[in-house]
Amino acid sequence: MLEAHPLILALVSYLEHDAVPTIVLDTDYNILAANAAYRRQFGRDEQAPLGEKCHRVSHHYAVPCDQAGEDCPMRKAWQSKVPERVLHIHHTPRGPEHVDVELRPILDQQGRVVAFVERLSRITLASAQPQQQGLVGRAPAFKTALASLQRAAPSQIPVLLQGESGTGKELFARAIHMGSTRATGPLVIVDCTGLTESLFESELFGYEKGAFTGATQRKIGLAEAAHGGTLFLDEIGEVPLPMQVKLLRLIESGSFRPVGSLRTVHSDFRLVSATHKPLKRMVSDGTFREDLYYRISAFPIHLPALRERVDDLPLLAETLLHRMTGEPAPSLSQAALQQLKLHSFPGNIRELRNILDRAQLFADDGLIRPEHLPEDISPAQRGKDVQRRKGSDLSELAEALERFNGSRSELARHLGLSERTLYRRLKALGL
The missing domain is CATH 3.30.450.20 (PAS domain)
Incomplete structure (x- = not known):
């Protein structure tokens, strides 16, 4: 034997x-x-x-x-x-x-x-059961993203998280940091949204006392604060074009000068970036530097929208309700869950959290029913939501085709779809 x-x-x-x-x-x-x-x-x-x-x-x-x-x-x-x-x-x-x-x-x-x-x-970076912190999920599209995260986290490779708003980019960034050799160092988050050129520079690089009106004391920049840890540039597509060359220099050399200073500061950090914008298209349009794009996108990870992981709705709802209220947590009735499954969730997990936060206030007996959900999540909205979801899915598929280099079967696994479903959607696109 x-x-x-x-x-x-x-x-x-x-x-x-x-x-x-x-x-x-x-x-x-x-x-x-x-x-x-x-x-x-x-x-x-x-x-x-x-x-x-x-x-x-x-x-x-x-x-x-x-x-x-x-x-x-x-x-x-x-x-x-x-x-x-x-x-x-x-x-x-x-x-x-x-x-x-x-x-x-x-x-x-x-x-x-x-x-x-x-x-x-x-794998401790995510859970297949409800938990108080971190990532949770079981759906194929989520597992695909998690498998990529698991590969990238222990290395120093720059990671670009791509996904719609509300898909959990910060949670993924935290998981990458916790799975790296820099887990004991700081995770510094830079929200690039709405920052002017001057404000972005002073926030990222810091400034010396007297550098400008109101600079009454020296301030350490976020790039310096990230030394020994991870620098997470959230919504990097919002960085003003004139600042992108300075950001590229920082990423390539780890060196920068604070505003109003002649000294050079060095910072050793691991870079994680995130965006919901189509950076490749922005490069073609001239609104995002090509050299910066290739510097930050060495390891891109697609974060699935909630409509790509509908099977995770019960798990996500249970997790979010426990995080909001503690024990004992409210629960969803099957009718309410089925109604949520028909919603397109343009705001993704962030929208689900808001819906549940509101609904649990009406669930006096601890059970969330359909009447506790917002009016726009109703059977009357179903047809509109389905059409909008189909259009959004096809748009996302077209974008995935543009950036994906593998076979059709690999693309299907990447998107969390069966090959038959992928074939139908490609046919709808005329491909």
Whole structure:
């Protein structure tokens, strides 16, 4: 039997002392062995589920992941014969959790796959359950964004968060910071919205005493305050064009001069930017510098709109209600939830929070019903909302096509759509 093979036994013995939770699988999805780290984190009563199918243990599926609508790393590793990595939601003793799964095929002397080593790392930057802080979500579009975040966070690469207003760009920026090697340093947020050229310069770079009228003392700029941590430029598309060259110099060299000063200040920070504006189009229009765009967009992450992750509505609503009111929190009736699912949410999660904040004030018995929701979230609005949502979805798809370089199947996964749905929408665009 495979589990008696000397090489497999040696591998299991070696993995027992690995700090990463690890299991060994045969080619028929059976769990042959699990190390101590796995038994502590994922085992029931610290017991390994030996002999059970991995998809049944992790997902409670009766069939392999790829037959249940998931990306299956085993199927991929079987075909590629190289390590494959995906983000899954696994059932654990603590409930559903996001898990980074890496599967490594074990080959015999003839190059045939004889077993797999699966390493599982809990993702703590987001939750698949309601929690008091941070990101929550389970929908495919959310998992796609989270998988990108998980890859980018530990590095120093500049990240550009792109998404509509209200999609949680600041929460994503905080998650990137907390997942980086700079997590113990400061996260400094620069809101670029509505700042004039002079105000932006004084806020970002600081100023010396007497630099201008009202400068009664020296002020440290936000770029200097971010030293050793992360500088988050929120709505970077709003930065005045004359200031973009100075911002580019800061990003490239980490150096700047405070307003009214001759001294050069150096700051070591990791850059995260965010915008809801189409920067690529702005570059073509001459309203955003091309060199700055390519400097900040080394790792773009698309943040899905709420209409792209409707399946997350119950989870988001429960989380937001708990954050607003504490325990015991109000709950949504099924009728109210169904009515919310038909709404287009142009304001995204920010709009959902406002709706729930208002509704819970009317829910005297702790249950939010349809009559507690705003009047514009009603069946009469349904037709208008659907048409507006279709137009917005098609516009977003056209923009995604412009910036995406992968295959159509990869684009479908990126947008959290099935390939059939993507095909229908491309047909609607005449593509």
